[in-house]
Amino acid sequence: MATKRSVGDLKDADVKGKRVFVRVDLNVPLDENLKVTDDTRIRATVPTIKYLMERGARIILASHLGRPKGVTPKYSLKPVVPRLSELLGVNVEMANDSIGEEVEKSIAALPNGGVVLLENVRFYKEEEKNDPEFAKKLASLADLYVNDAFGTAHRAHASTEGVTKFLKPSVAGFLMQKELDYLVGAVVNPKKPFAAIVGGSKVSSKIGVIESLLEKVDILILGGGMMFTFYKAQGFSVGSSLVEEDKLGLATSLLEKAKTKGVSLLLPTDVVVADKFAADADSKIVPASGIPDGWMGLDIGPDSIKTFSGTLESTKTIIWNGPMGVFEFEKFAVGTEAIAKKLADLSWAGVTTIIGGGDSVAAVEKVGLADKMSHISTGGGASLELLEGKSLPGVLALDDA
Numbered sequence: 001m002a003t004k005r006s007v008g009d010l011k012d013a014d015v016k017g018k019r020v021f022v023r024v025d026l027n028v029p030l031d032e033n034l035k036v037t038d039d040t041r042i043r044a045t046v047p048t049i050k051y052l053m054e055r056g057a058r059i060i061l062a063s064h065l066g067r068p069k070g071v072t073p074k075y076s077l078k079p080v081v082p083r084l085s086e087l088l089g090v091n092v093e094m095a096n097d098s099i100g101e102e103v104e105k106s107i108a109a110l111p112n113g114g115v116v117l118l119e120n121v122r123f124y125k126e127e128e129k130n131d132p133e134f135a136k137k138l139a140s141l142a143d144l145y146v147n148d149a150f151g152t153a154h155r156a157h158a159s160t161e162g163v164t165k166f167l168k169p170s171v172a173g174f175l176m177q178k179e180l181d182y183l184v185g186a187v188v189n190p191k192k193p194f195a196a197i198v199g200g201s202k203v204s205s206k207i208g209v210i211e212s213l214l215e216k217v218d219i220l221i222l223g224g225g226m227m228f229t230f231y232k233a234q235g236f237s238v239g240s241s242l243v244e245e246d247k248l249g250l251a252t253s254l255l256e257k258a259k260t261k262g263v264s265l266l267l268p269t270d271v272v273v274a275d276k277f278a279a280d281a282d283s284k285i286v287p288a289s290g291i292p293d294g295w296m297g298l299d300i301g302p303d304s305i306k307t308f309s310g311t312l313e314s315t316k317t318i319i320w321n322g323p324m325g326v327f328e329f330e331k332f333a334v335g336t337e338a339i340a341k342k343l344a345d346l347s348w349a350g351v352t353t354i355i356g357g358g359d360s361v362a363a364v365e366k367v368g369l370a371d372k373m374s375h376i377s378t379g380g381g382a383s384l385e386l387l388e389g390k391s392l393p394g395v396l397a398l399d400d401a
Ligand SMILES: Nc1ncnc2c1ncn2[C@@H]1O[C@H](COP(=O)(O)OP(=O)(O)O)[C@@H](O)[C@H]1O
Pocket: 199, 200, 201, 202, 203, 223, 224, 225, 226, 242, 297, 298, 299, 321, 322, 323, 324, 325, 326, 327, 328, 356, 357, 358, 359, 360, 361, 380, 381
């Protein structure tokens, strides 16, 4: 197994009165008024934080939100504080930075059981560069390290990886442990036939995963923003849909590889296109091979829903990451909701259904089907990389059990 799952246990750590740096994934979806639209990731990390509070630790929470380039107010973690405070039953203090003197003062004043949330660690470019000096500054805030950010465990960043070099012990939180326990079993040795559904908008970071997925799955269904790079690679017109121009060659070779491996790779046969990226856009259904100029694909069409649903009926395990369309707009949520309903039905019939990713889980929550699935994972990219058999740097960096 590439990623170890036997990592240091939080329950073995002495935390009373200690400053505990807890890396969490509070990268939650926000609406245009910066209101949290899905709190799954906040709820998921509560057991670890409450455990630490009850044992008198002084808790320093760190997370990223979105992909800011420098300090960007709309990516502040402040909107997360009310819900987090409510769930924990304490007033979580919001720091104005993630390192520095003022942050140190807030931590020094923190009582046992108190919680402070650092500002978005990605406001520093050093975070994603895994800069050792930045990691050292983060580490200097605390006495020990807990990683509960499964959703970010595939990133070797300062707060997920670098910091462990300066803080001992470095152990896994309960959410991290729970995700590894479930996913390593379910996706590394899946019941077959095994299908993966990949959509969403993080095309460049997820298209590479498909290569290894073709070694593992029997069926691969592509939708969401992922599909247009594959269309364009086949010479179809894609209008102004989301395309990664530099991945066209890769898409062609993946289509070839699927054939050679005997994997059924399914792309949508029809697409709901829009005249603009907006909730009130004009829309129509067109064949996948002919998206007109000036139109963009924002959802999969009814024929595709039918084909995908039929194909999924033959499976025993399904992992899904990435919505089939821009589900945040009601008009383009049909494909995502139909696939969610299909998985809920299949789950009831005994198929193992795993949904991963901030937005995918939000979409399934929105239609009230999350509790019908076998496992809701807080990590999309992380669960796909685990399935690929890759080591997750955020897990590898933790102490051995
Ligand atoms: N056809 C599309 N064009 C542009 N964006 C899309 C399309 N289909 C889905 N999306 C967007 O993908 C986003 C989620 O992608 P991603 O972050 O990869 O998923 P997850 O958070 O589940 O891992 C959603 O905000 C959704 O609006």
